[in-house]
Amino acid sequence: MELELCKETYSCYEALPPLVETREQSTETIVPDYCPDIARIVEGSGCLFVRSREIADGRVSVSGSLRVTLLYIADGSGGLKSFSYTLPVEETLDGRLREGCTEASVSGCVSALEVRALNPRKIMTRAAVELTVTPYCAALLTACGDVTQRAENGIETLCETQEVSIIKALRSKDFVFSDDLVLSSSKEPAAELLRESASVRTTECRLIGGKIILKGVVCVEVLYLSESGTICSAAAELPFSQIVEGVEDADENTSAEAMLCLTGAELRIGGESGDARTISAKLFLHAFVVLRQRLCLRCITDLYSTSCELSAQMQTLELCGGVETVTQEQNVREQIETGVEVSAVLCAEVHFGSVSLVQEESTANVRCTAILRVLYLDEGGAPLMVERRTEVAARIAVPEGCTATVRCVTACEVSAAATADGIEVRFPALFTLECTRRCRCACLCTLKAEPQQESGGRQPTLVLRAMGAQERLWDLAKAYRTTVAEILTANELSAEADAPGGEMLLVGVDARHVSSEERLNGFAEYFRKRGTDVSHVIYGKGSHELTYRQTRDMIAAREHISGIFVSGAGLSGAAHAVDDAGLTGRIKVVGFDITESNMSFLKKGTVQFLIDQGPYMQGYRSVQLLTEAIFRDTPVETSFVDTGIQIKNPYNC
Numbered sequence: 001m002e003l004e005l006c007k008e009t010y011s012c013y014e015a016l017p018p019l020v021e022t023r024e025q026s027t028e029t030i031v032p033d034y035c036p037d038i039a040r041i042v043e044g045s046g047c048l049f050v051r052s053r054e055i056a057d058g059r060v061s062v063s064g065s066l067r068v069t070l071l072y073i074a075d076g077s078g079g080l081k082s083f084s085y086t087l088p089v090e091e092t093l094d095g096r097l098r099e100g101c102t103e104a105s106v107s108g109c110v111s112a113l114e115v116r117a118l119n120p121r122k123i124m125t126r127a128a129v130e131l132t133v134t135p136y137c138a139a140l141l142t143a144c145g146d147v148t149q150r151a152e153n154g155i156e157t158l159c160e161t162q163e164v165s166i167i168k169a170l171r172s173k174d175f176v177f178s179d180d181l182v183l184s185s186s187k188e189p190a191a192e193l194l195r196e197s198a199s200v201r202t203t204e205c206r207l208i209g210g211k212i213i214l215k216g217v218v219c220v221e222v223l224y225l226s227e228s229g230t231i232c233s234a235a236a237e238l239p240f241s242q243i244v245e246g247v248e249d250a251d252e253n254t255s256a257e258a259m260l261c262l263t264g265a266e267l268r269i270g271g272e273s274g275d276a277r278t279i280s281a282k283l284f285l286h287a288f289v290v291l292r293q294r295l296c297l298r299c300i301t302d303l304y305s306t307s308c309e310l311s312a313q314m315q316t317l318e319l320c321g322g323v324e325t326v327t328q329e330q331n332v333r334e335q336i337e338t339g340v341e342v343s344a345v346l347c348a349e350v351h352f353g354s355v356s357l358v359q360e361e362s363t364a365n366v367r368c369t370a371i372l373r374v375l376y377l378d379e380g381g382a383p384l385m386v387e388r389r390t391e392v393a394a395r396i397a398v399p400e401g402c403t404a405t406v407r408c409v410t411a412c413e414v415s416a417a418a419t420a421d422g423i424e425v426r427f428p429a430l431f432t433l434e435c436t437r438r439c440r441c442a443c444l445c446t447l448k449a450e451p452q453q454e455s456g457g458r459q460p461t462l463v464l465r466a467m468g469a470q471e472r473l474w475d476l477a478k479a480y481r482t483t484v485a486e487i488l489t490a491n492e493l494s495a496e497a498d499a500p501g502g503e504m505l506l507v508g509v510d511a512r513h514v515s516s517e518e519r520l521n522g523f524a525e526y527f528r529k530r531g532t533d534v535s536h537v538i539y540g541k542g543s544h545e546l547t548y549r550q551t552r553d554m555i556a557a558r559e560h561i562s563g564i565f566v567s568g569a570g571l572s573g574a575a576h577a578v579d580d581a582g583l584t585g586r587i588k589v590v591g592f593d594i595t596e597s598n599m600s601f602l603k604k605g606t607v608q609f610l611i612d613q614g615p616y617m618q619g620y621r622s623v624q625l626l627t628e629a630i631f632r633d634t635p636v637e638t639s640f641v642d643t644g645i646q647i648k649n650p651y652n653c
Contacts, residue, residue, distance in 0.1 A: 003153070003447045006146040010295065013167040014139045016098060018132050020354075022111065023091050026126045028118065035083050037075035037120035043375060043385040044115030045069050047197060048089070048129060050286070051263045053106045058097045060104050060133055064089040064263070068115065068125060069195045071223075071375075073383070075120055080231060080383050082194040089129055103136040103170045105259050105288040111353065130354070136170055143317070144444040145298035153449050154307030156483055157300050158474050162441045164319045168254060168293040169247050171212065174263065174286050179238040180271055181220055181279040187234055188226035189276035195223040196267045197349065200285060201409060203239075205258040207291075212244040212256050218283055219413070222267065223347055223375070227276070231383060233347040235413050238281065244289055253294040257325075261286050292323060300444040304478045311448040321437035324402065330394045330429045334372060338386055338422040341379040348374040348416035350427050352392075352408045362400055366431055367393045368408050374416050374423050386422075392429045402435035471530065472496070492585060503533040503560045507551065507591075509542045509568040519567040519592075536561070540570035544597075547573030555581055566591030571610075575601040594648055602653050614643035 031038060050064040066087040074081045089108075097104075112128035147155055183190065197220075204215040221235040246256070264284035271280030299317070304310060355368040372388045398404050414427040463480055473484045473496045484496065506524060509516040524534040538554060540547030547570035555561050555577065564574050564587060571591035575598075578587050584606045591598070594612040601607040621641050628634040 001449050003449055004148040005144045005444060005447060006148060007142050007144045008297075010141045010166060012139055012141055013103070013136045013170060015167060015290075016101070016135045016137060018134045019093055019096055020130065020132050021091055021093060022128055022130045023089065024112075024126070024128045025087065026124065027087060029085050029123050029125060031121045031123065032083055035074075035081060036077065038072045038117045038123070039075040039078070039120070040073040041115060041117055041123075042071040042073060042080065042383050043373065044071075044113055044125070045195060045197065045373070046110040046113045046127060047262075047265070048108045048110050049263050049265075049284075050089075050106050050108050050131075050261055053104055053133075055097065055101060055104055055135075058099065058101075059092055059094040060097060060101075060106075060135070061092045062090070062106055062108075062131055062133065064108070066110065066127055066129060068113070068127070070115060070123065071195060071383070071385075072117075079229070080194065080225070087125065087127060091131055093133060097135050098137055100137040100139070101135040102138055103172075105134045105136075107132045107259065107261055109351070109353075136167065141166060141297075141317075141319075142443075143297045143299045145300065147300070147303070147444075147447060149449075154305045155310070155449075156304055156306065156477065158302040160299055160301045160441060162297045162299065162319065162439060163321065164295050164297055164439070165292050165322045166295060166320070167290055168250075169291040171244050171246065171289040171291065172287060173242065173244045173289075174284070175242055177218065177238075177240045177283045177285060179218075179240070179281055181222065181234060181236045181238070181267075181281060183234055183277040183279070187277070188228065188230055188232055190222075190224040190232070190269045190279060191227045191276065192225040193222060193267060193269060193279070194225060194231070196265070197221045198262060198265045198281070198283060199409075200260045200262055200283075202258050202260055205256045205289065207246055207250050207254055207256050210246050210248050210250050212246045212258075212289055212291075214242045214244055214258050214287055214289070216240055216258075216260055218281070218285075220267070220279075220281055221347065221349065221413075222279055224269070224279075231346055231377070234279070235347075238283075242287065244287060247291060250291065250293075255292050255294075257290050257292070257323075259288045259290075261288075294322070297441070299441050301442045302474070302478070303444065303447075304481070305449065305452075306481050306483065308452045309450045311450070312444060313446040314442050315445050317441045317443050319439050319441060321401075321439040324399055324435045324437075326396060326398065326404075326433040326435055328394055328396045328431050328433075330392060330431065332370065332390070332392055332425075332427055332429055334388065334390050334425045335419070335421060336372065336374060336386055336388045336423045336425060338376070338378075338384070340384070342376050342418035342423055343379050343381065344377045345416045345418055345423060346375040346377065346383065348372065348414045348423075348425055350410050350414050350425075352410070352429070355406045355408050355431070357404060357406045359398060359404060362398050364396045364398045364404050364406065364433060365393070366396060366406050366408075366433075367391060368429075370427075370429065372414075372425050374425060376418070376423060388425075394429075394431055396431060396433055398433065399435050399437070401439075402437045404433045404435045406431055406433050408432070503536060503558055504563040504565065505551070505554055505558075505561050506534060506537045507547060507564060507566040507570060507574055508537060508539045509570070510539055513568065516567040520565075523565050523567070533560075540566075540573060542569035544570060544573040544576070546570070548577050551577035552580065555583065555587065561587060563588045564590070568592060571607070572597040572601060575606045579604075579606050594646070599648070599653060602648060602650065605650060609647055609649040612646040612648060614646070617643040
């Protein structure tokens with residue numbers, strides 16, 4: 001009979017490992033008619049815009065553009081000129097997505113760019129664009145926390161409560177942000193823009209009233225010609241905020257994280273006012289927001305029945321236990337040799353390549369390549385560009401039990417200054433680690449119950465069993481088809497934490513006493529396999545007084561002793577020592593022989609049970625067999641006579 005399970009199901013998303021694709025292309029471009037001929041290329045720079053992403057039939061299609069800006073010295077005039085052109089970026093990851101993927105975040109960077117002049121009117125461009133696609137699949141998280149017919153089928157369940165983090169929802173928004181970069185009074189007014197660049201980062205993302213409040217900054221850098229023909233640069237951080245529709249049922253356990261990317265940028269001098277000290281920026285952005293919710297899942301991880309046979313199917317849930325963001329800023333200082341005297345540094349920028357991460361327990365070793373590009377003037381005032389690659393590394397502490405992914409950005413404007421040997425560049429590298437704590441949880445899927453088959457053998461009325469170091473009362477209850485509550489009641493315990501464990505004291509008669517040693521060895525072997533310390537052995541010579549003194553001294557010296565086994569005479573001495581120490585009930589005492597003194601301690605509760613092997617019949621039958629053999633010539637046909645075993649406990653004494 002299949003039993004009905006009480007299940008909770010949550011709709012969520014699963015983030016799959018990122019897919020990285022590098023697209024390389026080369027193209028020839030004609031210099032526009034309004035631009036003079038090229039005498040010398042100073043630099044080529046690229047800015048990637050990802051404008052759309054479409055997911056269908058197991059593939060994702062990404063489209064965008066690479067805007068290349070060429071700075072060059074014009075033929076004849078010797079002045080610095082520029083023009084921009086656009087290369088299309090189209091990429092399809094066909095058959096790379098798992099069924100059910102409906103959303104994806106996309107980011108990209110220009111991993112390589114080479115621009116050279118074929119002739120004064122034609123240029124060759126080689127570019128490599130790296131796209132990173134993170135797919136998200138719709139999923140259902142199901143956890144079973146109870147069985148409906150549990151009581152009537154005698155079912156005992158072991159449940160585990162696991163705190164997990166699920167991706168509850170995904171939100172995206174395209175928006176336009178406009179602001180002005182105002183030149184400081186120390187800067188000359190702008191007459192012509194030569195080059196511009198922009199980057200964006202998130203500063204805050206939080207939920208308020210079911211809406212997502214998103215804040216960030218756009219870092220804008222421009223290179224321009226003043227009205228006097230001087231080459232100048234300026235930079236600014238432009239803050240913005242946006243409201244993204246969230247989820248109506250979001251609560252205090254829901255958090256949001258956002259990924260931003262530029263889809264376009266338009267900069268021009270003057271803006272609406274026409275002020276040459278104002279550079280208006282119109283920026284197009286895409287926000288991808290992941291909403292995470294913390295849940296407490298209650299799962300049945302184990303079960304058994306005291307009255308029937310169970311057939312259970314379990315599954316292992318791979319869960320996210322939580323996500324934590326760790327940041328570390330690494331200040332970098334690099335000296336670049338130019339080979340010529342530097343009269344002025346116009347601008348400097350840094351781009352980071354892919355970041356490698358090697359995790360060692362609680363430490364992440366991260367490393368990435370920083371590409372430095374500095375535009376400067378030599379002693380004659382001619383513009384030159386120098387590029388340098390340098391390694392940036394850091395050791396970052398990772399929360400215990402977490403795996404990490406990493407990204408790297410520059411935290412603010414790059415600083416560059418001329419030195420006697422060239423140019424000194426300083427910049428902060430901001431490493432951001434997303435630390436995910438993964439956990440596994442066994443969960444019940446299906447359950448069938450069948451009538452319990454008769455064992456056909458006698459079941460013991462009392463079982464002596466010590467808890468091993470790695471055992472729980474649950475393990476004992478399951479093994480012997482009882483319940484934890486019944487074990488606690490029988491042992492007069494209020495909670496599992498009160499269950500005895502730790503060390504056991506063995507009391508023998510004498511090391512040369514064969515039967516006593518066999519009892520000790522058999523007892524010790526059984527409990528040693530279950531992780532109990534049975535290394536403490538004393539010999540009382542069968543004396544009440546000697547056993548009392550030795551037991552008293554041992555329990556005073558070893559506070560973790562929780563059980564005493566007496567293999568022969570002397571049990572009353574051990575019980576007496578436990579009584580006098582005020583440890584009755586805490587230290588369990590078991591042994592042999594139903595004597596008057598032993599029975600008094602049994603009734604008192606100091607002794608938990610006694611094993612009686614019929615001493616009267618042992619004496620009687622041995623003399624009887626000897627007499628019949630000597631006087632009646634009756635052969636002894638067996639070397640072993642079972643006189644029976646009787647177990648006395650507080651319930652049958």
